[in-house]
Each structure stands twice: as structure tokens, then as C-alpha cells.
Amino acid sequence: MTLGALAPVPALAQETIKVGILHSLSGTMAISETTLKDTMLFLIDKQNKKGGLLGKQLEAVVVDPASDWPLFAEKARELISVNGVAAVFGCWTSVSRKSVLPVFEELNSILFYPVQYEGEESQRNVFYTGAAPNQQAIPAVDYLMSQEGGSVERWVLAGTDYVYPRTTNKILEQYLLDHGVAAEDIMINYTPFGHSDWQTIVSDIKAFGSAGKKTAVVSTINGDANVPFYKELGNQGISAEDIPVVAFSVGEEELAGLDTTPLVGHLAAWNYFQSVDTPENAAFIEAWKAYTGNPDRVTNDPMEAHVIGFNLWVQAVEKTGTTDTDAVLDAIIGLETPNLTGGVAKMLPNHHITKPVLIGEIQADGQFDVVYETDLVPGDAWSDFLPESKMIEADWTAPISCGNYNTETKACGGTTAAAQ
Template identity: 45%
Template sequence: MRTSRAIVVSALVLFTLAACGSDAEPAAQSNEIKVGLLHSLSGTMAISEVTVRDAELLAIEEINKAGGVLGKKLVPVAEDGASDWPTFAEKATKLIRQDKVATVFGGWTSASRKAMLPVFERYKALLWYPVQYEGLESSPYIFYTGATTNQQIIPGLDYLKEQGKKKIFLVGSDYVFPRTANKIIKAYAAANGMEILGEEYTPLGHTEYSTLVNKVMQAKPDAVFNTLNGDSNVAFFKQLKSAGATSESMPVLSVSIAEEEVTGIGVDNIVGHPVAWNYYQTTETSANEAFVKAFKAKYGANKVTSDPMEAGYNAVYLWAEAVKKAGTTEVEAVKKAAPGIALERPEGLVTIDGENQHMYKTARIGIIQPDGLIKQVWDSGKPIKPDPYLKGYPWASGLAAS
């Protein structure tokens, strides 16, 4: 099924590209600059992606209030990827060809990014992708503002190792990110004296976890490494708690659950469990205090901020800074201007790496608190250079080709 799904996605991308012609037309001259926002506003991933869109809209509003970009107002054009990867390819093509946006901010799952990648490369358009991912990729037409593997997954594994958690059970959604992440985790485990007791996948949107939870409970791992995405986490954590597991007896380290998802899962079901990210609402920087205040003022006092939405927020500012430096929205000029741009953001200093268009980012481990927020218990001390192909880790040799 995975192979046939990939063929369907590739076929649709190729059909869409062919149908829309060969070259993108230049955007019309005006006092406005259109930018695309492409996220799942419906379907299983809406629990995570709507707020990323909201954070990008906040950044656009702030930039416009400060005078815009090159003296022009940013105008967002929002599309719904509908938690469907061929739809992401279709909507990306529309934004580039029909709406003639200067850039696109979008995606969450690696499946959505993989579906969009050939579109952006075909039309030489720019995508700013805001979510942590499994690495082993770079594209000249994608800027990755979320973490890559050595800025999230490896620090998470280091944390479990330091806590004495040597027997690990892997649980994930059945698509690119979890499967590739777990391939990396297994290589890390083999090199670091850890044992993988089990590896289970379920479709996105899956809600029946009794069988999987039974397997986990019978295996008696020291910890679970969780790469489930979307609202499947709601069912998984509820059923895990009902089976008697606690954060003390069986901590579940998650890399796709942030403050927004905690609210959806229910804090009572997930309190005490660890997460690995680069930013939390509680991160102590002056820029974060202003960001949290502005987000709550726009969307409601009960709203929370999280890593993916902060990375989406950052993406808009980083692109705007590159455009200002380039003096134009022309893609190749923006790409040339981007390397080395460094901004103090809510998470701290973020710098664009010119080698792979990922960001230098600070790794952080946090524990989910009874109030639903996340308390940091460890950080890397300084931004980590992105290493998407794990060239700096001998145990990862050959993973990119496998």
C-alpha cells in the first residue's frame, strides 16, 4: 500500500506540473506581495497545523504594521492541504502558477513535504517548511525552519540514555517521518547499548490502540519513543493510561506533541511525559515574552504557543529579512541573500545555514506539566549546526543511501 500510495502522489504531481506548463510567470507589479500559506485546515492533521497558519498570519500582520517588505504589504493566500498529500501538491501548484505568490510557507508531515518538493523544484519556487523532520534531505528550493535529526531526535535519545532507559519500544504513524526516524533510532541504539523491544506503526487518524498498547505493556520497555502524529495521539495516550502505564513507570518521549496537542490529548493523559523540541511557551527569552503576548492578544488568552508555530512564525521573518537583503522577491536572489542571516527569535538565536538551508537551533528537552505547559529540563546550551545527513555521526554511515 505504501508503494502504490507513493505512485499515486508522484503521478498526480507530474500530471499537475504538465497541466500547468513549464515556467512560472512573474508576479504582477503592485504595492502588494502575495505569499502562500499551505496547511491542513481539515482532517487528522488540523489539530496541529491550524495554529501554524495562525502564527504565520500574526507574523505577516506584524511585518505589515512595521512597513511591510520593500515598502509593500504582504497579502496571505491560504489553502487547505486537507491532511492529504496529493492535495498539498495540487495546492502548491495553484499558489505558484495561479496566485503567483512570492513564496509559500507550509506543510507539517514529511509526506506532505515530499509531495510538494518536486513542485517547488520544477517551478524554482521557494517553500519554507516549519516542522521538525527526519533529516536525510535537502533541496535548493526548501528552507527548513524546524529541527533536523541532530537537533531533536538525537538529543532526545541522549536524554533517555542519560536517564538509564536502555530498553525502548518504537511507536509511530505509518508514513515517511516515523519510519525514517526509527531507522535512525535503531542505528543509534545499536551504537549506544540500547535495545529496541518492538516497532509498531498505525495509519494517520487511527484511533484503536488496545492491541498495540497490549504489545507495549507486555514488552515492559524502560521508555517508549513516540512518532505518532495528529489526533492518533489522543487515543494512544488515553488507552495507554487506561492500561496502567504512567510517566514514572513507562515514560513516552514524543517529538510531535507540543502545547497545542497536549490540550487536545488532555493533560491528565500525558502529564509527566517528556518531549523533545527547540522551543516551548515557557522558554525564557525577551523575544518569546513579546511573541506569547502578541499571540494571545490576537487569538485568545487561553491559546498556547508551540515549537512548530514558532518555527512558522520565524519563517516569515527570515524570508522577509532575506528579501530585504536581496532587494527583491526574485527567488534566486533571495536564496543567495539568505545564508548567514541571524535573528533573535522566541526560541533564541536562529541562523540560516548556507550549506543546506536548515537552521542553527538550540535543542531542548521538556516535561509536560499539570497546567498543560512544558517545563524545560535540559538544553544544548547553544544553537546546534544542522546536520541533516548525520555526517558527524559514524554510526549513521550509510543511512542516507538505505
Template identity: 60%
Template sequence: MKLAWTWRGLVSVFLILFGPAAHAAEGIIKIGILHSLSGTMAISESALKDTVLMMIADQNRKGGLLGQKLQPVVVDPASNWDVFAEKAQELLEKEKVAVVFGCWTSVSRKSVLPVFERLNGLLFYPVQYEGEESSRNIFYTGAGPSQQAIPAVRYLMSKEGGRVRRWVLLGTDYVYPRTTNKILSAYLATEGVAPEDITTIYTPFGYSDWREIVAKIKAFGSVGKKTAIISTINGDANIHFYRELITQRVNANNLPVMALSVGDRELLQVGAIGLAGQLAAWNYFQSIKSAENDAFVKMWADFNEQRDKTTNDPMEATFIGFRMWAQAVTQAGTADVNAVRQAMYGQRVKAPSGFEIVMNTNHHLSKPAMIGKINLAGTFDVVWRSINPIKASVWSRYIPESARLTADWTFPWVCGGCAEPTFKEW
């Protein structure tokens, strides 16, 4: 039988035979879980911790990986960005985990990034983010702006979305909202939107008193042009924001909100009354009809003994990332970071979204974009979706300094942010 070897296959074999030993005790592969279980982000992140535990339990029922059981190591960085870095170092140096699933906010991800690069760890990051970053030690399983923020704005500008012409960019004051809004402002300018038709507002994490801001937004939207809010508010501040909208009788007809960081789980704590018709942009909604989603929702409900039946986009991204990592470990024959990284490229999963999702060499997924509308029950109905998965653009073409950059982490063209691929020493 004739064997056809590719350079990728040869590199994988080299790494397996001569690379560093896998971060696993005999008979055990440790998996780090780095999510806030307390503080302002616990409302969003706690479910992701449980999603990883669910996936580990499921894999162990199947016999683990490579004949070894998977063992979770859970830490709580408590919504403190400096503690994220401390806990990441603890997982990699002390616990010797093979992989970490974690972070929600971009500031937490950027806090741990130097740790993962210095110690050659592997992080799967499951939340939509601003792009403009590429690391050989992170796989980004959430959406980039080209898969969420840009399609959301295009939808609102269309006839179906109400032909919006005036924009409120409202977010929590940190890197994800600021960078996303920079990209959106540049995009809107290419669409002929005047600067005076865009206003940008930021608030601290955990912000609760929205009276003056909502009144200001209502005034901005009262000049005769159809106005919409693009919300990049994170964490429990969303509860207070939506409650204030209801109090001031802001509804989807007079001032639609397109949320980029709110899903079914957060809305459960607000209530449906007064929010019907408001929007969100994700790559997955629980209401999707597919055999894969039916199995995913049942898996989650069974894991929680029917106490919690609500899934969301970052949970699906965690599911996809874990399945791909497990497939890559099996393919590589080792949990070693270098070998698994090479095996990740081209991994495919039939996702709960109903689409086949693939991991690209820029460490981002090709994912479908979707728009959901809140119904009277307080859940989302999908009102628009892309025909095919969209490949993530790591560097935005709407920002001049980024438009010339590329990201491709395949050997020998190892490059996360250069104008032309160049070889970099491993």
C-alpha cells in the same frame, strides 16, 4: 571608500539585475500558505496558518516589504498528500506567490518538493523531520534528528533520564517515523543496545483504537529493564493514544513516553490528569523564560484577541522562517527566489527560545535541543537544554549510505547530496 566584494555579493547583484522578475503584482507581494485546515492534520496545522497570517499582519503594520504590502493566499490541502502537490502548483503558477510557508508531515513535503523544484518556488518547512533530504528550493526551519531525536534518546539513557535500556519506537506509518526510527535503531546499536531490546510499531493516520497496542507495549516493558516509548505519532491520533495510556494506567514512572510530535496544543485536548511526568523533545517550549518569548506569546494572544494564548515549536519555527525571509528580501532588494535564496545564508534571528538562530548553507538552522516534562497543569517544564545551538546534520552519520554525503547550496559549490561538492548548472 574602498569596496570589498565577495563572490556571494556579486552573485546577489547579478541575480537582482538579470534574474527572473519577482513573483509580485505591482504594490503587492503574495505569500502562499499551504497548511491542512481540515482532516486528520488540521489539529496541528491550523495554528501554523494563523501564525503566518499574524506575521504578515505585523509586517504590513511596519509598511510591508520594499514599499509593497504582503498579501496572503491561503489554500487547504485537507490532509490529502496528492492535493498538497495540486495546491502548491496552484500557488506558484496561478497565484504567482513569492514564497510559500507550509506542510507538516514529511509525506506532504515530499509530495510538493518536485513542484517547487520544477517551478523554482521557495518553501519554508517549519516542522521537525527525519533529515535525509536536501533541496535548493526548501528551507527547513524545524529540527533534524541531530537536533531532536538523538538528544532525546541520549537524555533517556542518562542518569537524569532514568537510564533507559529497552525501547519502543512507536509512530504513524509514513516516511518521517520510519526514517527517524531507522536512524535511532542504528544509533542505539552503536550504544550497545541489542536488537531484542528494540521493538517498532506503526499505525495509520487518525488511528484511534490503541487498547491492544498499549497492552503489547506494557508486556514488552515488563521484563525488568527500564523501557521508554519514543513516539513519532502525528495528528489527532495522539489524543486517542494518550487517553489509552491513562485508561491503562501507564505513567511516566513505569513507562515514560518521549514525544517527538506532541506539544502543548495537542495536550490541551487530552487533559493533564494522568500525564504528569511524560516527556517531549523540541527546540522551543512556551514555558521558556526570555524577553523574546514574552513578546512572541503576547503577539500571538493579541492576534487572537486573547482567545488563544498557546504557542508551540512549529509556530516558533514559522516565526523564525518568516523573519529570516523578510530580512533576506530586504537585503536582496527583491522578492525574486534566486536572490532571496542567496541572501538567506547567514541570516540571524533572536528567537523566542532565547537563542540566536542562524541559517546555514545546508538550508537548515542551528537550533538548541530541549527536553520538556508535563506538569500537573498539562504544560511543559524544560528539564534539559543544550548549552549552545546545534547545527543540523542533513545526512545521518549513523546510516552508512548517508554518512559520506554533504549538503552545501552556496554558489559555486551547489550540492544537496554528494560525497564531494560539485558544481551543478543552475
């Protein structure tokens, strides 16, 4: 044996840049998340056709956490430690996101989270490309208070029983009370994931709305439970004129499986709708339908959030010349990319982005007619309406460089939501 035979063999350069996709393809959230997996495959394919990134092709690594929240953490660890992905795009529910936060922090990887959420969080390794409460929930309530049928006076806060609806409704309840709504005019209800028997709850909502005051439902119901909920509204003859529902988790994808005839006029609050008429959106829809080979495939808000997050990540990698986590974390703040509604999404120091707020009315064809739109709103990680967090700010740039900086004590409390 020669000495040369004992020399270490140099590692082959990685031939592709791997991108993790962490979305439920089975279970209660598959109705919403499967399309986001397809969206990421579409974006990766599109980037590869443009020459890839840093001279390499991108390789999608898809896993199925199956709507099982602890499994999200296991699959995230697998993507980072075993597959060696450069970044991960994924999660829908806040409980799944919170499940993976320690993994991304421990392994120092990056998560792009594309769905509206409850706020009260800013983590160094996460970019929140969906809406914070001030970019969806608060503007939706303001709209109902001021414009919907002579202003709403009674409120039903109906949600799935987990962190996003509970924290969002905590913010909304305080906001309503601060605006003079009586406690007895607020009804709060939670149901499990996948809840299917809505008859009694919808009857209770109907009774609550019969007190002679204009009533609305603010819905943070998630996943496939929305299908029987809306069906039961129709069964009991509750129209948008009687008790309008504004939903935060129902978009074009969820409506695709419903008879929308009895739902016409009900509302959803998002930052994007397929029906928005801009050249950017028209080009995206055309390319999406061509990629899927299905002219009936719809687009929706979390898809746009993945478009924004992916484009910002590509920009940051190109800017730094590396996929190194620390380099990308520094480089991405302040970068901008066009959104699909004609504006610009900018990554802010709190790891949230600028977004417009749109209120849409459900149409018979399953699309939305935009009835209200704001200018670009910067995402606020910590709610100004909760006493325990109104003094907290997130800023991942020097000299603060933390996710929950107390502006009164001038101290940083850590990287995750200490106030929860």
C-alpha cells in the same frame, strides 16, 4: 481605429506581495496545522503594520490541502502558478513535503518547512526551519539513556506509518544498536494516520516494559491519533514513572485537547516551549494572544519555526531589494535572526538552521517544564549514523552547490535524497 489603440497596455505593477500558506485546515493533521496558518496570518499582519515589505503590503493566500498528500502538490502549484506567490510557508508531514518538492523545483519557488523531520534531504528550493534528527531525536535518546530513572535499556519506537517515523526510527535503531542495545530490546510499531484503537498496542507496550529493564517509548505518532494514544496510556495505568514517553510531535497545541492529569511527567523533545522564560518569548506570547483575542491560545515549536523562517525571508528580500527566487536563495544563507529562547537562528549552507534542543516534562496545565537544554546545534541534513549517508553533505554555496555531495567520491548526486 488609431495606431495607438493597438499598442499593448502596460501591465500594472503588482500592488501587493503575495505569500502562500499551505497548511491542512481539515482532516487528520488539522489539529496541528491550523495554528500554523493562524501564525502566518499573524506574522503577515505584524509586518504590514510595520510598513510591509519593499514599500508594498503583504497579502496572504491561504489554501487547504486537507491532509491529502497528493493535494498538497496541486495546491502548491496553484499558489505559485495561479496566485503568483513570492514564497510559500507550509506542510507538516514529510509525505506532504515530498509531494510538493518537484513542484517547487520545477517552478523555482521557495518553501519554508517548519516542522521536525527525518533528514536525509536538502533541496535547493526548501528551507528547513524545523529540527533535523540531530536536533531532536538523537539528543532525546541520549537524555533517556543517561538521565531518565537510571537510564533506559528497552526501547519502543512507535510511529505513524509514513516516511518521517520510518526514517527517523531507522536512524534511531542503528544508533541504539551502535550503543550496545540488544536487538530484542527494541520494539518497533507503526499505525495508520488517524489510528484510534490503541488498546492492544498499549497492552503490548506494557508487556514489553515488564521484563525487568527500564523501558521508554520514543513516539513519532503524528496528528489526532495522539489523543486516543495518550488516553489509552492513562486507561491502562501507564505512568511516566513506569514507562516514560518522549514525543517528537506532541506540543502545547496537541495537549490543549487532552486531560493531561495522567500524562504528567511524560516528555517531549522540541527546540522551543511556551514556558521558556525570555523577554523575546514573553513579547511573542503577549502579541499572539492579543492578535487572536484569546488568552487561552498556546504557542508551540513549529510556530517558532515559522517566525524564524518568515523573519529570515523578510531579511533576504530587504537585502536584495527583490522577491526573486534566485536572489533570495543566495542572500538568505548566513543571515541570522533571534529565536524565542534567547539564542540566534542562523541559516546554514545546507538550508537548515541552528537550534537549541529542549526536553520538557508535561505538566498538569498542559505546559512543559524544561528539564534539559543544549547549546545551539547546527542542523545536519544527512545522518552521521546511517552507513549510506554518513559521507553525504549538503552545501548550496559555490563551488559545491548541491544537496547531496559525497565527500568520498567528491561528486554531487543530485538535489534530493538519493540514498533513500
